Amino acid sequence: MDMQTLQHLFPEKGSIPEAYALPAPVNQTSILIGGELRPWKGPMRKVFSPVYLRHGDKLEPSEIGSFPEATVEESKAALEAAVAAYDKGRGLWPTMSVAERIACMQDFTKQMVAKRTEVVRLIMWEIGKNLADSEKEFDRTIDYIKATINAVRDLDNDNSRFLMVEGTIGQIRRTPLGVVLCMGPFNYPLNETFATLIPALIMGNTVVFKTPRWGVLLFTPLIEAFCSAFPKGVINFVYGQGHKVVPSLLNSGDVNVLTLIGSSKVADELKKQHPKVNRLRAVLGLDAKNAAIVLPDADIELAVKECLSGALSFNGQRCTALKMLIVHQSIVDEFLKKFVAALDKLGRGMPWDKGVAITPLPDVSKTRYMCDLVEDAVAKGAKVVNEGGGLACETFFNPAVVYPVTEGMKLYREEQFGPVVPVMAFDKIETALDYVISSEYGQQVSIFSSNPDLIGELVDPLVNQVCRVNINCQCQRGPDVFPFTGRKDSAEGTLSVTDALRSFSIRSMIAAKQTDESKKLLDDIILNHKSKFINTRFVF
Structure with a gap:
């Protein structure tokens, strides 16, 4: 293996198989905030593929698209939209029934599957992952979403009964934590991002999503699905340089959960930005050796x-x-x-x-x-x-x-x-x-x-x-x-299909004395569907 051999691994312009070539540059010219695709007329950051193009003995970077070089102002708008959608727990999304949230997630998944070819191609071009692994990442992500839906259904059904202990009637369910700041990695930009984003959403939280450093454009084909499948403000995008736009989000004190797949040094610095660290839950996948x-x-x-x-x-x-x-x-x-x-x-x-x-x-x-x-x-x-x-x-x-x-x-x-x-x-x-x-x-x-x-x-x-x-x-x-977790500086919190649901929620309960009056009152609430929390419905 010599330098000339390495150089000739890169393709000549025009030699790329049509099935894998990008038909046109992907330019993300709007930002999803508050359920709207807001047009962006500011500066754009160009995206260059790791796949260089060979012109004789020269290699040139290939531009494959661009995305908004957004500022603190846009990131604050995204956070404000998420805060408004959560509305201190009174918003449409956090008060939805599990069955209703599952229906939204199934709608999103259906739309996502239709974009498989586009997303896989962008994974290849943006981060250089081979075709088989790019396809595997997409398919595994779909499987993960489906498994999460099944797990949240089982979790809710298990919690649909009442407990009667020592003269007290109780019902315990898992409820959302609030606003989640989700930051995914470049190496598995779709799968590992969704391993936190999907459970955070389905448990009733609203999300501010900061795109990875590399692997931004691959989310572009999915933005319409995010926009149409979920209520306004439930998912909001943040672009721009992380060290500039992220600190202001945490400084606000409005973020309830920080989820990051990245380095322990970055995680340490970000957590320090929050004015009330004890109120911030961190779900982190960090370094490993x-x-x-x-x-x-x-x-x-x-x-x-x-x-x-x-x-x-x-x-x-x-x-x-x-x-x-x-x-x-x-x-x-x-x-x-x-x-x-x-x-x-x-x-x-x-x-x-x-x-x-x-x-x-x-x-x-x-x-x-x-x-x-x-x-x-x-x-x-x-x-x-x-x-x-x-x-x-x-x-x-x-x-x-x-x-x-x-x-x-x-x-x-x-x-x-x-x-x-x-x-x-x-x-x-x-x-x-x-x-x-x-x-x-x-x-x-x-x-x-x-x-x-x-x-x-x-x-x-x-x-x-x-x-x-x-x-x-x-x-x-x-x-x-x-x-999936780690000790020392490798992780905080545990991720798996079921563990992630717990990571992005908390146990809440209602309790009443075990009296005839309480039983009658609870019967009325249940039989007349007066509460999404107090119910015995079975989700199929």
Whole structure:
């Protein structure tokens, strides 16, 4: 792999298959605020794809659209619309029955499915994700919405009965928290954004949605669906630079829930902006430096396969990616040899190329950072063990396997979030354990071994350091019914289909003395449908 080969991975203008080419630039010229698509006549921010176009020996960035370079004024208007729609809990949306909110969500989902081709194509062009993974992200998101609808239906049906305890009649349901500020990530801009946005909405909250840094235009085909499926002000968009427009939203004190998939440093700064931190609930998916511990008795073929996928799926740009491979000294040479051989077979190219695994990174700043990490490690004694590893051409970075990575190198602790695979060796099991224990993050870990005694010895301390221990498989988020969270600086709150519903709601109840008068009163309310909260209806 050389620089010319990397350069020729980019397509010539006019050579892109029609099925995957963008028919025209996508220009988002309005902002959804208060149920209206408000025309935007201010400055626009251009969006350039990580897919450069080749003109002879020159590469040029391809402009694929633009979106409003909005200001604090527009973000405040979005927040005001969400606050008005919630109306201190008296708004149409928070007082709707669960069945009515489900109907709105089903309407949205139906409209969303019709936009699959457009959204998938924009995921590819905006963030460089390959076609198969872009399609998978869309389809998984639809499945997530449907599972959420089923879960909220079951939750409401379970709460439709009354409890009678110690002379008190009670009914307990989950109710919304208020206004949610939702900030999604670039790597799974649709799926991970919706993993918080959808449960927040369906539980009766109103939402202010700040689009990701990369992955803005892919929401454009869905804006009409958001506008028509939900009541006015329930969902409102915020554009512009996050460090400029977001602080004012939190400073207002009107945001009740902050949900962010991003870095712990950003989360810390944002929470400090709120004037009453105790009133702010945070649902956060943050940093991770997930390790794979490969023991001497591991099935090396299996470990290589899982570690390769775990480290480099979507170029390693996943919070659940394996970001440090800790391999026993007795097998590290064999492991590296087989890992590099498997890596060499991975397809490199553009998102629509058949069988491609390694694609361009979203921005040249990402390739520069990868190069910096590799250069730092090499300067401090490590080597790039795969031929051509670490070569970069504009947004394309050829994966680098770096060994041995030791303390003091940036790669030892920093989350690379890209196609650099650091490897360290160990002799004593305590060395591997200490790495995980001393980490600032505690999301997941993978163990590779066929020895039940060793696995048991490792699992017991590790479950007190991370929230998921994967045995002979890579770290991952799914299935979505499993809890997804982390310890230390990796997360706050828990996300899964059911856990997310709890994260964006609170238990509320009505109570009355167990007397004939109370029973008669409650019967009247229920039989004559005088309350959305006090009811025994079954949602089908």
